[in-house]
Amino acid sequence: MKDIQILGVDLGKNSCSVVGLDQAGRVLLRRRTRREGVIALAAKLPGCVVAMEACCGAHHLGRLLVAQGHEVRLMSPEYVRPYVKSQKNDDRDAEAIAEAATRPTMRFVALKTEAQLDIQVLHRVRDRLVGQRTSLMNQIRSILLERGIVVPQGRRSLLDVLAGLLSEPDASGLGARVRLLLDDMIDQWRALDARIKRLDDEFAEMARNDPAARRLATIPGIGVMNATALVAAIGDGATFKRGRDLSAWLGLVPRQATTGGKPKLLGITKRGSKYMRKLVIQGARAALPTLAKTATPLGVWLRGLLARAHGNTVVVALASKLIRIAWALLRNQTMFADSGRAAA
Structure with missing residues (x-):
């Protein structure tokens, strides 16, 4: 067991399937245990990577494993699914989770406090x-x-x-x-x-x-509800390299298709949290009439967009822009300024 480098855990309500891989990806351990057994098993191992799907109970268990000296990697279930082999079962799911955690381009979910x-x-x-x-x-x-x-x-x-x-x-x-x-x-x-x-x-x-929520609440269309929800969902935004990545995580980025060799924008992807997307779009819809009348760069952009696009399209575009602004404020620890520049 000392050669185990990756521990894949398929979480269940009562019992969990555990698969241990060595550095070469060979399976060294297969075990089915309760959640308490996962903690006891990890305590016997040297520091390794513990991979799980980001689901109910994963963040609590992850904090306990981090306290034991392990590195916890949480992944979205949709990113794990391609690594599941035929004849799907709990053991194969745990093996797929461990394999997916080794991929260099895998996107991980930050542990929530x-x-x-x-x-x-x-x-x-x-x-x-x-x-x-x-x-x-x-x-x-x-x-x-x-x-x-x-x-x-x-x-x-x-x-x-x-x-x-x-x-x-x-x-x-x-x-x-x-x-x-x-x-x-x-x-x-x-x-x-x-x-x-x-x-x-x-x-x-x-x-x-909360300083982060206070900064976000200064953005038009974000307000108290959206600010607290965003801080709870993404923390300081460090898991996203760009504001566009956060917008894509909320499903606000339009899909693209090629027609006659020309790219064409379709509807948004609607991925990620439905609740967060609903809050952001409702906030953008409420702020749009006021922002479109201002002389700020954001107001000029909105008036130009309203002249050539449907109102609902403009609302989604504004929601995506507000999310990117929110990410910039979180990463740079600045306040929103109407001039379009961040204020210290």
């Missing part, structure tokens, strides 16, 4: 609460529509219509049981609003106390 994982958990919980609130609002709209009451789009319009209907029970045409049901649904709506507001306040506090 416990604080980063905590922020990501809060973002996932908030996203779930927002989805529940949207579902509740749509159900209220459908209940009213079944009774011939059409509500204009918008949250405020729905609240105004509900206030009018429930304040005049005789004129509303709603039965007593339906009014009670709507009262209960409005209470649920308010409870969801309160929980989301508490999380928003917590994100705002994080952005004030």
Whole structure:
């Protein structure tokens, strides 16, 4: 076991498959063990490379292995898949993980700290609460529509219509049981609003106390939500060599095709985190009207783009540019300046 240089681990909920390779790539060890067994096995080995897929529990296990003196390499599962041989099983997956970790051009995922994982958990919980609130609002709209009451789009319009209907029970045409049901649904709506507001306040506090998030929050269209989510996802951005690499990681880079010998841009790849991409695009859509009216280099670029491209295309292009600006601010530890240059 002292000759093991690469330890490939295929993580499972309960049991894990482990494959050890020597310097020449020969398999010296095959074992199936629980997660606690992986830590015990690694403790008996001299410092080596431990390769895993970046999945649930990988960052926690990776920090424990780093504390033992090992080098942990996390990879996206899609980059490991080409190295899996036929007759796929857990042992072959572990072998593919170990082999993929030896490739010089492989892209690795940085280990996340416990604080980063905590922020990501809060973002996932908030996203779930927002989805529940949207579902509740749509159900209220459908209940009213079944009774011939059409509500204009918008949250405020729905609240105004509900206030009018429930304040005049005789004129509303709603039965007593339906009014009670709507009262209960409005209470649920308010409870969801309160929980989301508490999380928003917590994100705002994080952005004030974290230097990286504070720098990112100065970028138009990024704000508190996107800043904390980006810091939790990429840290200081050191895993990306260029801002374009971060944009490609979020799937904001357009695909290319060749038609008649001429390159043609298609839709974006939509790879990476759907949640992060949604936040960035929504932020860009909100900031576009204001930025397009400014006399800054960014405003001039946006006005030229709006004159020759569809609005949705401009939104995605702006989102990609904002992400590249965010990477530059993280790497250079600077603040955003409207002039187009970074401020110290």
